[in-house]
Amino acid sequence: MVSRIERTPFAAWRWTVDRLMLAAILGLMLAGVVLSLAASPPVAVRLGLEPFYFVNRHILFLVPALVVMLTTSFLSPQQIRRIAVVVFAISLVLLFLTLIYGAEVKGARRWLMMLGISIQPSEFLKPAFVVLVAWLFAESARRPEMPANTIAFGLLATVVVGLMLQPDFGQTMLIVAVWGALFFLAGMRLIWVAGLGGAAIVGLSCAYFTVPHVARRIKRFFDPASGDTFNIDQAVESFVRGGWFGRGPGEGTVKRILPESHADFVFAVAAEEFGIALCLVLLLLFAFIVLRSLLHALRNHDPFQRFAVAGLAILFGLQSAINMAVNAHLIPAKGMTLPFVSYGGSSMVSLAWGMGMLLALTRERPRTNFMAADRSPVAAGSRA
């Protein structure tokens, strides 16, 4: 048992970290492994790999992910901010490098081979960007003389350009949405809300009219007869076949034909084998993490911590909600992975890092500690 008498770093962590949230995240990771067992062997077989290829790799990625998450959760807000700045800089460079050196997969350049492992810089960019923007908005409130909002705009534009060149609509949308949400939380005026909302609509209509596959997907959603709705039909059938308690592990059939059963449609595959009851449990875990983080943000008094926690929670929440809504055929098909459950190494580590930051920022701090932390960003900011 960890003693409260000695103030070791671990003891401090042990007593201040949000243990319920940590449990929820670990629960999600566990669910990810179990669902990977169900969803990924058919995909591996289809690709000519040994059946448990993806399962093994999924578990393998969990090790660095856990390490990253737990380590990060020990860090102080200043350390987190500094690391975020570094990671952001590196991944932004890598993002643009993928445009040149990246391997083209399904019409997009998103992956970069480095030291024998392929990584997806945009995955690491997301949480770093969110933390950075949260810091900028917090600074803009504290020090109006610093052009923090302008810098935030600039960062957004850079990242969006990089992502759109890949192209990666899903991540772009996600980044823009989180940025908008943070801007909104940071006290944007009503007129800006309207302006940004209008810009989002203009952007979406541009995408609709200039990018054929976006238009097709939206059309298909509203009029299934207009095109091939194979994936979505399968997903819906998967839910209905599963019923409350599923057909049992290994009894799923939809996973055999859904091309993305281990990634985008893992939620539906889970429904067929383990039932909608398990899906609801998963949904509750996500909702719990997101809402609890937002409540932390509500209670926190430090603007940077508040915005960073809210931003990371919104990033996590949007991604999970969009994926589940697509699976349940509530919104048009959009390639978005389900955090911790879908297969993906970069995504797993970056999510773990994001959650680690969330855990670190939501650790209970005595008021004095908070006051101290409140002052330090000035110094940090001037150093950065």
Add this chain to the structure above:
Amino acid sequence: MQLSALEKPGCETPKFWRRWSLRKLFSGSGQPVDRATKARARIVLAIMVFGLCYAVIAGRLVLYATSDNTTVRRSYSADAVATARPDILDRNGEVLAVDVRAPSLYGEPHRIVDKDEAVELLATVIPDLDVAEVRERLSSRRRFVWLRREITPAQRQEIHRLGLPGIGFMHENKRVYPSGPLMSHLLGHVNIDNQGIAGIEKWLDSRGLADLHLAGLARDRLQKPVELAVDMRVQHALRDELLKARTKYKAQAAAGLVLDARTGEIVSMVSVPDYDPNSPREALDPSRINRLTTGVYEMGSTFKALTLAMALDSGRMNLNSMFDARTPLQYGKHTINDYRGQKRMLSMSEVFTYSSNIGTARMALALGVEHHKQFLRRLGQLDRLRTELPESAEPLVPRRWEELNTVTIAFGHGLSVSPLQAMMANAALVNGGLLIPPTFHKRSEEEAMQIATRVLKPDSSEKMRYLMRLNAETGTAKRADVEGFYVGGKTGTSEKVVNGRYSKTRLLNTFTAVFPADKPRYLLLVMLDEPQIIPETNGYATSGWNAAPTAGLIIARIAPLLSIAPRFDLPPAEKLILASARIR
């Protein structure tokens, strides 16, 4: 940065809720609300939005969980699953059509792991399986494809043993007609999905059965059987005789109809060549149409009975009225002649028994075009006759009806009606003057009375009966007489129109019989399409030589089946007419 008092830990939540308002949520930084308060208000909004999103997704999942697993399958195969139909019985309760459960083989392509293996294994059980087609079907992206409809239970068992994933069986109802082609045109048939597409079967569907199927209600076998008026024994005898006659007279087609004169029930209806409704491929052959309802014909001399009835019923002529048949009737550039010209004045009964064209034409002319037209309309000859059978034809009525049309229609040319329609009018001529729409369903006399319309005086009808009988005793219908059943009848030989002209050699022979003529119970129609001259007929191909004797043979067979007792003490028609004249 200013920290207001309410931001102190411990006291924030209640105060926060108190002060939370839309103004804080959206007001700009120039307002007196500080940024931290606003940020917290907006985080609350974000919490609510996320809560709502997750709730909606959860709601959708619950909806999926509670939706019936089978409804999904039904949604894409409901229209294809053969549905239950009621049995069809004849008037004596004999089964004419019945559902038999048969397994059908289907595939769900997305569940099939190895399509080639599946196709190969299926082909071992069903050797005549179209391998290419099945493979194509299994490669489609549809979720449900039929592979073979209505397989045998043995095949089902073998395929089941193959243990192929994605291959399943669905029990379907297969319609079976135990009597084969006997009732083909009458019953019609169903398609592979057990939906009626012709005859009474189609009528059943149009009567709401299809709606029941859509609602999924008509899947059981608890439906009430449908009883028809048809008598299977009579149908068999009629068909048998018609087939024989068709062979004997080398006719292209033969058709017969037995109609109950008092109720309008169709007791039997045969049109050969027909088809087997169990494998209705031949039904599409145009030569196999139901000539009695789907075809319209110039009925020829049998139509003269209508003209005579009109003349009698007008009250302006009687049986002894004389008509000038000494010379052919000149009408414009047309000359109307008699087939067996007597070249003398003929009484009305002689006009009938000699089947005089000139006499009937003069009769109609004397009454005028309008009278003629109205009479035929009253007898339902100018409008489409609709029965339970969906197949019906519109009569071909001249667009401009002038005196010449009346002249020719008087002896059965220039107006094409369906034979069933003509029989309805003939029934009215002899049954006391009541026009009763024919039906394929059982109908009592009381029910018939309710829908009957009076078109003739009873007295005129009585005279028509004796004219018919007289014709069988002394006229063209002699060969149709069957001793004891007091048959009356009228022959008809019409030349078919070939390339716009009446052909001398291609004939459509009809014969309408009524029995027993003193108390009419049944009407019989016999039609022979293009009968040929054979040695027995002494060089004739007219109705009296083929249709009439066929009718005689039929009556001899069916009258006992219809419970008509033969009577051998009946007086000749001549006396009866005199007797009825005396009573008046």
